[in-house]
Amino acid sequence: xxxxxxxxxxxxxxxxxxxxxxxxxxxxxxxxxxxxxxxxxxxxxxxxxxxxxxxxxxxxxxxxxxxxxxxxxxxxxxxxxxxxxxxxxxxxxxxxxxxxxxxxxxxxxxxxxxxxxxxxxxxxxxxxxxxxxxxxxxxxxxxxxxxxxxxxxxxxxxxxxxxxxxxxxxxxxxxxxxxxxxxxxxxxxxxxxxxxxxxxxxxxxxxxx
Numbered sequence: 001x002x003x004x005x006x007x008x009x010x011x012x013x014x015x016x017x018x019x020x021x022x023x024x025x026x027x028x029x030x031x032x033x034x035x036x037x038x039x040x041x042x043x044x045x046x047x048x049x050x051x052x053x054x055x056x057x058x059x060x061x062x063x064x065x066x067x068x069x070x071x072x073x074x075x076x077x078x079x080x081x082x083x084x085x086x087x088x089x090x091x092x093x094x095x096x097x098x099x100x101x102x103x104x105x106x107x108x109x110x111x112x113x114x115x116x117x118x119x120x121x122x123x124x125x126x127x128x129x130x131x132x133x134x135x136x137x138x139x140x141x142x143x144x145x146x147x148x149x150x151x152x153x154x155x156x157x158x159x160x161x162x163x164x165x166x167x168x169x170x171x172x173x174x175x176x177x178x179x180x181x182x183x184x185x186x187x188x189x190x191x192x193x194x195x196x197x198x199x200x201x202x203x204x205x206x207x208x209x
Contacts, residue, residue, distance in 0.1 A: 003136055004144045005191070006044060007180040009154050010055075010063040011036035016176065021097060023083055023090035026058040036177025036199070037063040043179065043200040044146060045070045050139045053131065054148035055081035063177075064148045080131035083150035084124060087117020110167050121156065121166050128153050129160055136184055154180060154197075161191050175199050 011033025015022045029037065044067055054064035056077040064075045089097050097103050106113045114120050132147055139145045149157070155172040159165070161182055174180065178199040182191040 002183040002185050003139055003141060004047075005132065005136065005182040005184060006047070006049075006144060006146045007154055007157060007182065008037075008040055008044075008063060008067070008146060008148045009151055009174050009176055009178050009197075010059040010148060011040075012176040013059055019094045021086055021089050021092055021094060022059070023086040024057065025090060028058045029062045033059065033176065034062070034066070037066045039200045040177050040179055041067040041070045047144050049073065049146050050143040051076060051135055052146045052148070053078050053081065053135045055079075055083065055150060055153070057082055057150070060148045060150065064146075067146055067148070078131040078134075080127040081147065081149045081153060084115065084152045085118040086115055089116070089118075107170075110169065121169070124153070125156050125160050125166060128157055132157065151176075158193070158196055162193055163190055173197050 011029045013022060013027045013033055014030045015025070015027045017030065017032075040063075049071065052064050052068050052073055053076045054060045056079055060081070061075065061077065067073075068075045089103075102116045106115060110121055128149065135145045135147060151174055152169070154174040155169045156166060158172050158174070158180060159169050174197040178197040180196045180198070181194040183194065184191045
């Protein structure tokens with residue numbers, strides 16, 4: 001019997017609008033971000049979610065709480081789902097970081113170059129996949145689990161479950177407030193990947209009840 005994983009990326013923050021790298025900063029959702037996650041929560045409202053697990057960072061917790069509020073459920077926090085540790089890049093704009101030699105080295109060899117003051121991508125994959133595996137083990141067979149994790153974490157998990165090289169993780173598009181869906185039948189088998197980065201709009205949710 002399949003257990004489905006609904007991987008949700010938090011909504012946008014003001015820092016994202018300003019093209020700042022958020023990292024581990026506890027920046028909350030903007031009004032637009034709250035609208036995005038409200039739409040995602042409505043899309044998930046009819047599903048038999050046995051658990052909602054989230055990164056402990058503010059924008060992720062807010063997202064998980066909106067999903068939980070629709071169902072009267074609790075939210076469980078797992079630090080293994082936290083965003084990438086990006087060291088000194090945190091708070092800088094993407095445009096400024098893109099010009100740095102350290103970033104160019106990382107982009108040319110993401111697995112060979114550790115983020116300055118940050119993490120190795122394999123370590124990130126292992127911690128995030130470990131959190132998902134535990135959530136799946138804790139879920140009753142045939143039910144669904146929602147996991148709220150950040151953009152880079154979602155991209156890395158998509159590559160991991162597809163069995164593709166992590167060096168291309170940054171090429172996977174997973175928008176804010178989007179949902180990616182996977183089916184797990186057995187821990188020893190790779191999951192089916194149903195959709196990546198599907199984002200409901202408020203209009204879509206309303207028109208479909």
